[in-house]
Amino acid sequence: xxxxxxxxxxxxxxxxxxxxxxxxxxxxxxxxxxxxxxxxxxxxxxxxxxxxxxxxxxxxxxxxxxxxxxxxxxxxxxxxxxxxxxxxxxxxxxxxxxxxxxxxxxxxxxxxxxxxxxxxxxxxxxxxxxxxxxxxxxxxxxxxxxxxxxxxxxxxxxxxxxxxxxxxxxxxxxxxxxxxxxxxxxxxxxxxxxxxxxxxxxxxx
Amino acid sequence: xxxxxxxxxxxxxxxxxxxxxxxxxxxxxxxxxxxxxxxxxxxxxxxxxxxxxxxxxxxxxxxxxxxxxxxxxxxxxxxxxxxxxxxxxxxxxxxxxxxxxxxxxxxxxxxxxxxxxxxxxxxxxxxxxxxxxxxxxxxxxxxxxxxxxxxxxxxxxxxxxxxxxxxxxxxxxxxxxxxxxxxxxxxxxxxxxxxxxxxxxxxxxxxxxxxxxxxxxxxxxxxxxxxxxxxxxxxxxxxxxxxxxxxxxxxxxxxxxxxxxxxxxxxxxxxxxxxxxxxxxxxxxxxxxxxxxxxxxxxxxxxxxxxxxxxxxxxxxxxxxxxxxxxxxxxxxxxxxxxxxxxxxxxxxxxxxxxxxxxxxxxxxxxxxxxxxxxxxxxxx
Numbered sequence: 001x002x003x004x005x006x007x008x009x010x011x012x013x014x015x016x017x018x019x020x021x022x023x024x025x026x027x028x029x030x031x032x033x034x035x036x037x038x039x040x041x042x043x044x045x046x047x048x049x050x051x052x053x054x055x056x057x058x059x060x061x062x063x064x065x066x067x068x069x070x071x072x073x074x075x076x077x078x079x080x081x082x083x084x085x086x087x088x089x090x091x092x093x094x095x096x097x098x099x100x101x102x103x104x105x106x107x108x109x110x111x112x113x114x115x116x117x118x119x120x121x122x123x124x125x126x127x128x129x130x131x132x133x134x135x136x137x138x139x140x141x142x143x144x145x146x147x148x149x150x151x152x153x154x155x156x157x158x159x160x161x162x163x164x165x166x167x168x169x170x171x172x173x174x175x176x177x178x179x180x181x182x183x184x185x186x187x188x189x190x191x192x193x194x195x196x197x198x199x200x201x202x203x204x205x
Numbered sequence: 206x207x208x209x210x211x212x213x214x215x216x217x218x219x220x221x222x223x224x225x226x227x228x229x230x231x232x233x234x235x236x237x238x239x240x241x242x243x244x245x246x247x248x249x250x251x252x253x254x255x256x257x258x259x260x261x262x263x264x265x266x267x268x269x270x271x272x273x274x275x276x277x278x279x280x281x282x283x284x285x286x287x288x289x290x291x292x293x294x295x296x297x298x299x300x301x302x303x304x305x306x307x308x309x310x311x312x313x314x315x316x317x318x319x320x321x322x323x324x325x326x327x328x329x330x331x332x333x334x335x336x337x338x339x340x341x342x343x344x345x346x347x348x349x350x351x352x353x354x355x356x357x358x359x360x361x362x363x364x365x366x367x368x369x370x371x372x373x374x375x376x377x378x379x380x381x382x383x384x385x386x387x388x389x390x391x392x393x394x395x396x397x398x399x400x401x402x403x404x405x406x407x408x409x410x411x412x413x414x415x416x417x418x419x420x421x422x423x424x425x426x427x428x429x430x431x432x433x434x435x436x437x438x439x440x441x442x443x444x445x446x447x448x449x450x451x452x453x454x455x456x457x458x459x460x461x462x463x464x465x466x467x468x469x470x471x472x473x474x475x476x477x478x479x480x481x482x483x484x485x486x487x488x489x490x491x492x493x494x495x496x497x498x499x500x501x502x503x504x505x506x507x508x509x510x511x512x513x514x515x516x517x518x519x520x521x522x523x524x525x526x527x528x529x530x531x532x533x534x535x536x537x538x539x540x541x542x543x544x545x546x547x548x549x550x551x552x553x554x555x556x557x558x559x560x561x562x563x564x565x566x567x568x569x570x571x572x573x574x575x576x577x578x579x580x581x582x583x584x585x586x
Contacts (some may be wrong), residue, residue: 044283044286047283084370087336088339090321091333092332116554161339162343170283201286201288202465203288203295204288
């Protein structure tokens with residue numbers, strides 16, 4: 001290669017490499033379908049679907065084995081209270097409760113009954129419409145037909161988080177209690193804990 | 206005890222001549238324009254525009270749009286910022302730092318989570334709001350330990366929401382007071398856990414980024430300012446003073462060195478060295494190349510000089526100066542007790558001497574919820 005050709009080639013190469021454009025750095029070649037209990041490749045430090053699945057399954061197994069539930073005469077009525085979030089992660093409480101209820105229902109196979117207290121406003125409205133004769137079914141609707149809870153299931157999420165030069169770490173503790181509202185006894189209690197750590201890319205540190 | 210204090214506060218409050226409030230309908234729907242800009246922006250800049258438009262929507266009271274924008278552009282609280290191929294490009298010699306996907310500097314990330322928390326609080330999710338404030342504080346990462354996680358309002362609200370839920374918020378209150386302007390002076394009141402109207406305020410204009418250093422490789426901040434240093438929130442006989450608690454310029458400037466700064470410094474050194482090789486080799490090379498006897502050496506020198514200049518010209522050491530440009534300079538907060546129903550609130554903004562700024566006076570109609578907190582967001586300007 002002659003000297004001037006080398007110069008032109010070098011200049012072109014370097015200038016070209018400096019002017020590469022970025023159209024869509026986030027684009028991916030396709031979508032990967034995963035199981036919800038599988039740890040994805042975009043996993044972070046927070047509460048994720050695989051944690052939710054594991055917690056719900058573990059709780060269902062533990063709770064249904066406890067004597068007041070396993071040996072109950074008839075179907076005990078359970079109210080699921082919204083979980084109390086003390087972590088640094090904002091969560092969708094609805095999906096938490098739904099996943100736990102579904103797991104419990106699946107494992108219980110009709111041995112427990114869940115009360116839809118989170119829909120109490122809509123239920124009361126419907127009952128009032130029936131009683132007022134505005135819709136059919138008023139004759140059978142009594143004022144005190146809503147069932148009382150035999151047990152209340154409560155949950156709390158707590159975390160210890162730290163961040164420094166070495167990276168970030170989050171310890172999350174999920175605790176659940178089954179309470180007897182008549183006696184305030186803690187009938188059953190269990191926990192699930194997980195610790196995650198990682199670090200941002202150097203360009204964001 | 207509380208009423209005489211409130212009455213006294215009302216008496217001491219400065220009285221301003223208020224101009225009639227101007228109710229000009231905006232000529233252009235800036236939020237709608239913002240959505241178009243986001244759609245057209247390159248992927249690396251979408252988050253920047255998303256943050257800006259989300260805050261604009263909050264300022265205009267378009268909270269559902271703001272919520273949607275935060276959820277789209279703010280990475281989840283536990284996300285590790287990787288940036289994929291764009292981050293690789295930003296690390297390379299021949300691409301500028303701004304090739305990476307924008308997530309903002311720590312003070313920008315912190316404020317994004319602060320605003321998301323305010324929206325959760327508005328939606329009646331105080332524990333999710335507190336979660337966001339905690340994440341916001343955690344993102345205030347710094348190598349200077351004294352400046353780590355020192356946002357005053359974030360600690361104050363964290364403790365306030367904890368106390369409201371029956372917990373012990375005293376530790377957070379102590380931390381907030383320790384970092385509050387004025388040091389030990391009682392800038393921050395004790396928590397009023399019976400308050401039901403929360404006014405979150407932001408004042409002034411936040412700092413802008415600029416590139417300094419020989420090759421623009423050093424990131425600096427400047428330009429943040431606010432004439433208003435406090436606000437007086439009034440409703441009926443109740444007056445609450447909301448002093449500026451956080452200084453965004455201070456937070457931006459005290460975050461410590463970034464690891465990216467070391468990379469940019471290396472890039473700057475390469476650029477400097479190759480430029481020097483180019484400068485030193487070009488003229489002697491040309492002279493030597495004129496003569497038959499020294500032509501080969503001259504041509505070699507010329508090749509090295511041109512290659513050096515080419516590399517130097519292509520190295521990109523410049524710091525990323527993309528700025529979230531509608532941030533405030535200060536954050537403030539006031540909590541009031543009001544019965545459910547419709548109320549009129551007035552907000553006076555005060556300068557550093559405590560004088561009211563009449564042109565800034567604001568009046569708000571507020572519908573206080575029968576249950577839970579009613580959260581207002583007030584921005585000046």
